[in-house]
Amino acid sequence: MSEDTPEEPKPRRRQARGERRIAQLLSAAANVFCTNGYTATSTNAIAREAHVSPGTLYQYFPNKEAIAIELGGRLLHEMRAAHGQAFTPENLTLPLPELLDVVVDPMIEFNCENPVFLALMHGSEVPGRIAEEHDALHASLLTSVQGVIAHYAPALTAEERSRIADMTFAIFKGGLGLVLAAPAGAERDATVAELKRVLLRYLSPLADGSVTTTPTR
Amino acid sequence: MSEDTPEEPKPRRRQARGERRIAQLLSAAANVFCTNGYTATSTNAIAREAHVSPGTLYQYFPNKEAIAIELGGRLLHEMRAAHGQAFTPENLTLPLPELLDVVVDPMIEFNCENPVFLALMHGSEVPGRIAEEHDALHASLLTSVQGVIAHYAPALTAEERSRIADMTFAIFKGGLGLVLAAPAGAERDATVAELKRVLLRYLSPLADGSVTTTPTR
DNA sequence: GGAAAATGCGAGTGATCACTCGTGTTTGCC
DNA sequence: GGCAAACACGAGTGATCACTCGCATTTTCC
Structure with missing residues (x-):
């Protein structure tokens, strides 16, 4: 409030x-x-x-839902702050590997420190209010990712860009689950590194000017 | 007695x-x-x-849990059948793009036709019995994926292989969510194709003999 | 046809949950 | 000190849930 x-x-x-x-x-x-x-x-x-x-x-x-609303609202606020810090205009000019570090690391850290965030935002059992705010954050994140993709591959159509952003985010979400499941320490760090490797291999062809819808093999 | x-x-x-x-x-x-x-x-x-x-x-x-157990059990049985059909020894010799088709398509199709599978297997709210069986299936799938990876990149350590298999599965899971969220039709097909593209780009370097733990930047 | 088992019903039961209320305690302010 | 408001309590309340029970109906077998 x-x-x-x-x-x-x-x-x-x-x-x-x-x-x-x-x-x-x-x-x-x-x-x-x-x-x-x-x-x-x-x-x-x-x-x-x-x-x-x-x-x-x-x-x-006033009720059980209000607890989740307040908790979720605070987490969403923090998340938005981290999101804003990650997708700065100057970060957008970084080469892809460094950009991945700058964007992925804070997101991972936030979720590691607030595992309830995923629990609250993921299920369909949460009160509608939270789901709406989460959807808004999700859309906001997707827009940022689309911005990055547009910067790396300006030739893509909006549809392709949207699909790639969706997939990038889905990969991150899946990898995030793995990271949270791993015990904190070396194993978790290795998982994060692997996640970045996935994203790098998926996204780096964009910078080469190759069109994703054309099979290259 | x-x-x-x-x-x-x-x-x-x-x-x-x-x-x-x-x-x-x-x-x-x-x-x-x-x-x-x-x-x-x-x-x-x-x-x-x-x-x-x-x-x-x-x-x-006899009770509410038994309903979920029976439903989950039947789904797990079907899933295991599809799994066994996908990871056959001859399929293992296919080139990676074709292997992805053979493995990914049935899994996607199953989940599209049985969306309750994800709903039941995913949440931590499900009865413990289902979670156990699902963990067993998950481990079984991971073993199969590890087998494929070992075939493509025999030089990897067990730890690396395990991590790559985990990540591959996490990517699939994340992409599966996207596919299920997409409306059936062209958009869904495009999402599936994008998912395969991710997996292909992630896994194809394995076949080239490059070591994943060496940074390539 | 008729007994017995399987099937079907829906009001009822005890437990649990979200939430309230009457009352007592602590704190801020004069 | 003394008053009012914020804080704290926990037994209680109505609703809902998982589950039962007595009984009616249908099916099977002879």
């Missing part, structure tokens, strides 16, 4: 304890959502995880 | 109607699981979708 909205009939006085509780509840919710999924998670379980009574939980959130 | 029936403690006489009902219930369950997910699906909703009373449903399945 932003603080500059004029439609706030609830000017809360106490903030220190309250904000702490909200953060505590969201953190607990992230843990439980992550392990059980949204639907199978009970509000009582969230309260228990936060060492708080159910009544206290409902003092800060 | 006194009854020593080895496998079938339930000799059902009537089979025509019963088997029909079971198929009907499983089909209904597939629909509802597909749209709502496993956890959010109620047994009453399955019965309603099948135009059957809740009591009738529980005459054929």
Whole structure:
């Protein structure tokens, strides 16, 4: 929730304890959502995880969905920030391998540190509101990727560009699952490197001016 | 204890109607699981979708989990059959583009015709029994992919081979999501072709004898 | 035809869940 | 200190869910 909205009939006085509780509840919710999924998670379980009574939980959130909305909203906000930092105009001029580093690494890091993000954004069991915001972020990311592709291969049609961007993102998503499944450390790093290798091999022919729809063999 | 029936403690006489009902219930369950997910699906909703009373449903399945088990088991069985047909020894000798056709097409087709498969196998909300069987199938598929990779690039270490197989499968999974999201027809075909292009570009360097762990930049 | 088994029904049952409410405690402000 | 508001609690409430049970109907076998 932003603080500059004029439609706030609830000017809360106490903030220190309250904000702490909200953060505590969201953190607990992230843990439980992550392990059980949204639907199978009970509000009582969230309260228990936060060492708080159910009544206290409902003092800060009107219902279960609002918890996911708030949590998802915060994650989406962070994600958008990372996204904006990755797809800067100057980064767009980097050679492909370096561009991949600059774009992939922050995204991977974010998801490693917030595994609940994938859990919340992926399932069809999440409340519609989250799904909408996620779709918006997804579209925004796709547009950025399309921009990169257009920069590397200006000759492509919009349809081809769109398809390649979709596929690039799907590859990343699939690889992300692998990375999250790998234990943090050398194995995870190797998986990330492999993911970048996939993307590099898939995308580097674009820079050569070869048309993707023409079989080269 | 006194009854020593080895496998079938339930000799059902009537089979025509019963088997029909079971198929009907499983089909209904597939629909509802597909749209709502496993956890959010109620047994009453399955019965309603099948135009059957809740009591009738529980005459054929002891509980909700058993429905998913049976449905998942049948799908896994079909999937295993398709898998076995794809990874035949003679197919292994095909050149990579043809091998991709032979392996990818049936898998895509199966998932297009049984979208509930992904829905059931993917979520962490599914009963543990399904997850186990799915893990077994997953491991089996990975072994096959590793076999192919070993054939194309015998010089790789087991670790590299495993990582490449994992990544290949992750790419396929990601692309599969795209394919299922695309409307059936030309767009879907184009997406499948793009997926094969990704896999081809990722895997074809293996056949050239270049070592993947050496940076080529 | 008639017994027995299989099939079918749907209201009912206990458990669980999201959520509330009455009450007690802590904190900010004078 | 004292008051009001924010905070905290946890037993309780209505709804929903997975699942049952008594009974009616259909099918099979003789």
